[in-house]
Amino acid sequence: MTQRFIRGWRPVAVLLLFILLWELCSRWFDIPEWLLPPPSLILETGISSWADYAPHLFSTIRLTFLGFMIGACFGLLLAVLLHLLPSVREALYPLLILSQNIPIIVLAPLLVIWFGFGALPKLIIIVLVCFFPIAIAAMDGLRQTNPEWMHYMKMSGATKGQIFRKLEWPNALPSIFSGVKISAAYSVMGAVISEWLGANKGIGVYMTLASSSFRTDRVFVAIFLIMGLSLLFFLLINLLEKRMTSWQRKGGGVHE
Amino acid sequence: MNKLVVDQLTKSFDSSIILQNVSFSIQDGEFVSILGPSGSGKSTLFHLIGGLYRPDSGEIYINGERTTGEKGRISYMPQSPSLLPWRTILENVVLSSEIIEQPNKSEALNMIQQAGLEGYEHAYPAQLSGGMKQRASFIRSLLSPQSLICLDEPFSALDEFTRMDMQEWLLSIWTEHRRSILFVTHNIEEAIFLSDRVIVLSDRPAKVQREFTIPFARPRHSSLMLTREFLKWKKEIFEELKVLV
Incomplete structure (x- = not known):
């Protein structure tokens, strides 16, 4: 823990220096607050208007979490399905990549037209953003099984299901987690974008309202909230990964 | 009683014949080694016994039951752990x-x-x-x-000292938990030291070249490898293999 703290001081120092520079610049050059508010004002707004944005924040967290969960499950299911059915995989793989070429900004208003202002179009956007990194990472992980282990399992008479459960799935876990981490970071962005396009609650809404009334300080509060949320989400997944793939860190040791 | 019977196995891949009319059997509780040059089709033989592929012709019987092409009938120890x-x-x-x-x-x-x-x-x-x-x-x-264990050059990646250690260890464990063992190796000493019988396979296509019955009493210790008798066996098998190269 102390070691991590010692290693972590560099980025923290750079960040603090940056904030200090920002603060000093906005004072020296007398930059108007609506153009670029100083960090001190952002912090002050962040604390004083907690009651204003708290419902927005919780709504976004709920939306992100739900969308992420659905997206992750969908991505994993898709990966497993395509892994087990190679012919379907060949047919669907190009479509999968194409799905990521749809500009979300364009798609979102259409989704609102089709599905209204409820949760459904928002969830669709988050799922669309989230499933892809997970699906690709999981498929790669499932495919990259050590041929020697595979050979052993087959010689021992393991069925396809046993090979999947006992070999391919645990083998793919580290790879899957890489995908999940990327998705976790994306999912917050996805949620905010979906809120921009029509919602009555959420950080995205708070942000649009703030920017249209030139409350730049609030815009920055929203930006930092989004960053914090992404980071928090990422750390949670990281923690889960460490618990589920603890064997990876135990190399050397007992024998030496 | 015969634990394993391999009867006239023939297998070819892409028109090159790997195994040709390979026949042998293993008794209950017997330790049999298959010795042959690298790439002589020893692994293919294992894959056929393990049921990964079907032979072009011939049959495999385990415990008197025909198991040709069936998986999960043997216990397997691969080259890498x-x-x-x-x-x-x-x-x-x-x-x-x-x-x-x-x-x-x-x-x-x-x-x-x-x-x-x-x-x-x-x-x-x-x-x-x-x-x-x-x-x-x-x-x-x-x-x-399963009562038949197939070992595929399990010690070939180990250094000489560890290997000798492991061979003695294997024998001691095997004496306590008696099973029928089919052991593939390209090391002559290892084959003689461990086995009741050594089957020498010829190179491409693999056929059973000759069978040696090793008479040394058990339990065996590594000092056995330095006796005149042991060296005589080694020489004889070596000459049999030399014909093949």
Whole structure:
């Protein structure tokens, strides 16, 4: 823990220096607050208007979490399905990549037209953003099984299901987690974008309202909230990964 | 009673014949080695017995039952230990029995102890040395319920000292837990030291060149390898192999 703290001081120092520079610049050059508010004002707004944005924040967290969960499950299911059915995989793989070429900004208003202002179009956007990194990472992980282990399992008479459960799935876990981490970071962005396009609650809404009334300080509060949320989400997944793939860190040791 | 009968096996891949009319058998509780030059089709023979492929012609019988092309009828120990890195040693050694039936953890713990791996039950494979991994791998094949164990050059990746150590260890464990063993190797000394019988395969296509019955009494110790009698056997088998090269 102390070691991590010692290693972590560099980025923290750079960040603090940056904030200090920002603060000093906005004072020296007398930059108007609506153009670029100083960090001190952002912090002050962040604390004083907690009651204003708290419902927005919780709504976004709920939306992100739900969308992420659905997206992750969908991505994993898709990966497993395509892994087990190679012919379907060949047919669907190009479509999968194409799905990521749809500009979300364009798609979102259409989704609102089709599905209204409820949760459904928002969830669709988050799922669309989230499933892809997970699906690709999981498929790669499932495919990259050590041929020697595979050979052993087959010689021992393991069925396809046993090979999947006992070999391919645990083998793919580290790879899957890489995908999940990327998705976790994306999912917050996805949620905010979906809120921009029509919602009555959420950080995205708070942000649009703030920017249209030139409350730049609030815009920055929203930006930092989004960053914090992404980071928090990422750390949670990281923690889960460490618990589920603890064997990876135990190399050397007992024998030496 | 014959544990394993291999009857007139022929197998070819892409028009090149790998195995041609290979026949031999293994008695109950017998230790038989297959000796042949590298790439002589020893592995193919194993894959056929393991049921990964079907032979072009010929049959395989285990315990008098025809098992040609059936998987899961033998217990297998591969060349590399093939322990799964996310399983502890205990979880790894029960893997093969897990595939066939409910694993018996207490028996596994007992076996780990006998194998000299006590204290490593809950360690991960990355924490073990090469020889220890091979021990775990062999225990895994012993814990599997099938009575015929096929070992595919299990010690070929080990250094000379570890290898001699492992050969004695293998014999001591095998004496206690008697199974029929089919052992593939390209090391003449190893074959003589371990086996009741040595079957020499010819090169491409592989045929049974000659069978030697090794008369040394058991238990055997590594000092045996330095006796005149042992060297005589080594010379004879070596000359048989030399004809092939």
